[in-house]
Amino acid sequence: MPAVQDTIDRVRKIDVDQYKYGFQTEIAMDKAPKGLSEDIIRFISAKKDEPSWMLEWRLEAYRRWLTLDEPTWARVHYPKIDFQDIYFYAAPKSTPGPTSLSDVDPELLKVYEKLGIPLREQEILAGVQKTDASELEEVSDNVYKSGRVAVDAVFDSVSVVTTFKKELAQAGVIFCSISEAIREHPELVKKYLGSVVPTSDNYYATLNSAVFTDGSFVFVPKGVRCPMELSTYFRMNEKNTGQFERTLIIAEEGAYVSYLEGCTAPQRDENQLHAAVVELVALDDAEIKYSTVQNWYPGDAEGKGGIYNFVTKRGDCRGDRSKISWTQVETGSAITWKYPSCILRGDDSQGEFYSIAVSNGYQQVDSGTKMIHLGKNTSSRIISKGIAAGFSQNTYRGQVSAHRKATNARNFTNCDSLLIGDQCGAHTVPYMEAKNSTAQFEHEATTSKISEDQKFYVMQRGIPEEEAIALIVNGFVKDVIQQLPMEFAVEAQKLIGISLEGSVG
C-alpha cells in the first residue's frame, strides 16, 4: 500500500531544500596546497607534529592506495572524483590559547550558535580555558544539570577543542583529538590504530589512513564506566576540502562508553568528499555504544552539490562477553556509502545495528552493516528502516556470516523500506553466509513477523495490528535513540514518528 499522509508530511519536513545547516563561515584558514602526493602527506604529518612512525604508516597506506581501484559494487552513481582537486588539509588559523570567551574567534562562536548548541556548551566548545578550579566545577555543575556531554569539536581538518578532559581524566578516561593522542599516548595508538580497519582494508579506508587529519580518541580503562556521554561534532566549512577523520575508541575489560557523533556542512554547488574511518575495540565484558546523526549537506533539490560520504566503521568485539552497538540516523549526504560492522570475535559477544536512513531529492544511500560471527555463542541483531522520497535511491546492504568455529551463532535481521512517490527506489541486498550447522540466522523484510507474543500482548489491549507493530518497532528503536543528547535527538525524534504503514519488504 502507498505511504500514509502523516508519513509523507514528516519526510517532507526534512527534505533537501529544508537543510538548515547550509550556512558558511568566513574564517581565516591555514591550508595545504591542493592535491595529493607524498609531499602533502609529509605536510600534514609535520603540521600535526607527528612522530616518524606515524608518517611512515601514512606513506605506506598512500603507496598501497595507488594500487587500488575504486569500488563499484555499491548502488551509487557519481562522476569520477578528482583527488588532485581537493584540499586535504584546512584548519582555522589558531590564536594561542584563548582564555576567555571574548578571545575566541567570534566567527567560530557564531558557527556553534547557529548550529543550535546552547550558550553554556558553546563556551566550552569554543575552548575557553578556565583557570580557576572552582569556576570549572561551576561550569561542569551547570552542564551536568542540563545533561552532561563532553564534546570534541572538529572543524574541517582539526579538532578545535575537547571539553571535560580534566574531569574525564580523573576517572581515568582519555578523551582527546587523535592528533593529540598520537603525541601523548603513542603506545596506545600504536597498539590499536589500524588493528580493526587495517590500512589495506578498502579504497577509502586506505586513503583515510594516508591523509587523515583529525578525529577523536577515546580510551576507557579497565572497569571504568565513562561518567558522561562523549561526542564529536564534525563541521566541514572550507570550500573544496575533503574531511578525513579518524576515530579510535578502546574500552578495556569491563568498561562502558557511549559515544555520539554529529555532522553538518555548508550548502555548496560542488561536491565535497568525506572519507572517515572509525575503529572500536571492546575487550572482555566491555560495551561500546556508538551513535551517529549524519546530516551532511545533501545537495539541492536538483541534485547539485552535497557531500560524498564514504565511511568505514567497524567494531571489534575482541573480548568475551563484549558488546558493540551501532545506531545511525542518516538524513544527509548526496551519497552515503557506509557499513558500520561488528566483528564478533570474543565468545558470547554481541553486535547490534539500528538504522534509520531517509533519502530525499537526488540522494543515494547504500548503507547497512556486517556482522561477522567468529566466536562461540555470539549474537547479533539488525534493525534497519529505509525511507526513500523524491528521486532518491535507498539501499540496505548487509552481511551476516558465521565462521566454521562460530557455534551457536545467532542473528536476527529485519529491514523495512518505504517509498514515497514513484520516482525513487528502495532496495534490499542482504548477504547471509553460514558455515556452521549450529548457526541460526533469520532475515525478514516484512512487517508482519515481529514476535507474535509481543504483538498479541499489544493487540489484546485493543490496539489494531498496524499500530501494534509500529508501537513495538518504534519502541525498540526509540530505546536507543532516546539516549542521544538533545541537539542530535531532535532530528531523530522527527523520524521516529514515521509510521510503518505502507512498508514494502
Add this chain to the structure above:
Amino acid sequence: MNMHAQPQRTPAETALIDAFGDRLSLLPGDGAVMLKRDDAIETIKHGLPTRRVESWHYTDLRRLLNTVPDFDPAAMAKAIAPIVDGSTVVSILNGKSDAKVPVLEGVSFQRLSEKLVDGSAAPGLDPYGSDDAIGALNTAFVADGYFVDIADGVELEKPVELQNLQAGGQTHVRLTVRVGAGAKAVIVERQTGDGAALGSSVSQIVLDEGAEVTWLIVQEQPETATHLAQFKAHIGKNAKLTLFVMNAGGKLVRQEIMVRTTGEGADFKLRGINLLAGDTHTDVTMVLDHAVPHTTSTEIVRNVVTGKARGVFQGRINVHQYAQKTNAKMACNTLLLSDDGEFSTKPELEIFADDVICGHGATVTEIDHNHLFYLMARGVDEKSARGLLVKAFVAEVIEELDDEAIVEALEARLDGWFAAHG
C-alpha cells in the same frame, strides 16, 4: 592509477577458447548465428566471472572451473524412462537431438540444429548482459536442442519430457518452447548422465495470454559433472507459470532463472529444492522482473546441506517503476546438517514502484531440537527422526504441486536421494 594488468588466462579459459577454434567448422549456423558465436567467445576471452562480479559473488567460476573436458564424439548416452509414465519423451544424447521427433497433436517439435542452419534461431541467442557467462558459453558452442511449439488452446494431458543426457565430454544445448494462448502443459526438463561432462543448457519459454505451464527441472548429474544452466521465461497476460527446480547432483552447478512478467495478471511461482551432498557446489540464482502492473509471484526455496557441500541462493526481485500493485514474496530456508557444509544466500529486492507488497525471508538453521525430541520421545530413533524431519521440510514444497502423478514421481526421486545420502 589503475595498475592492474589483464590477469593471466586460466587453463579452463584457454581450453574453452581453443576448443572454439577447433570446433568452429563443426558448429551449425548461418552468418547471423556465427556472428553471435564470435561475440560470445569474445565475452569468454575477457575472462570467466570472479566473485568481484556481483551476480557471481558466491560462485567464482574462474576459480571453480578448473578443468574443461574435450568434446568426446564417441560418448554414448542412453535414453532413460520418463519420471511420469506415458509422457512424450524427446531426448538429446551427448548434445545431439534425435532425427526422429515425436508426433503429438497440437504440438510441433523441431530440431534446433536445423533452425541454427537456416538462421531462424539467431534472435534468441543473445546473452542478456556482460556478466552472462552461461549465455555466452552456450551461444558460442550450442549445436543442437529442440524448438517446441504448443498451439493455442491445446491442453496436454500428459507431460512432455525433454531429456538432456550426457556421457562425458562437452554438451551445449538449448530448449525453446512457445506456449500458445490458453494452452496448458506440464514440461519436464531432465538433466542427467553418467560422465564427467561440462555442459551448458539454456531453456527459454514464452507463455502467451492465459497459458498455464508447470515446468519441472530435475537435475541429477553425477558428482563429477559441471552443469551450467539457464531458464528464461516471459509470462504474458493472465498466464501462469509454475517452475519447480530440483537439484540433486553435480560437482559444480549453477542454475540461473530469469523470469519477466510481460502482461497484466501474470503469475509466477518458483518452488525449489536443493539437496546438496559430497564436495560439491550448487548455485541457484534467480532474477525476476515485475515489468508491468498487477502481477504476482511467490518463491519458496528449500535447501538441505550435508557433507562438504556449498550451496548458494541468490534471488532478486525487480519491481519496475510502472509495475504498481505488484505482489511478490520470496522465502529461502536452509537446513545445515553438517559441520563442513555451508550455505550463502542473498535475497534482493529492487523496488521502484510505491504501491506494491514485496517481502522476503531467509533462514539458516539446523534441525529443531524440540521437533527431534518430540519424535524421539515417541520411540522413533534419532536417525529416522532426523530423516523424517528433513524429508518433511522439503516434501512440503513438492506437495504444493497439486498433481498426484508428479508429486509421486518427485517424492520417489527424493527417497532415492535420501537412500543414497541420508
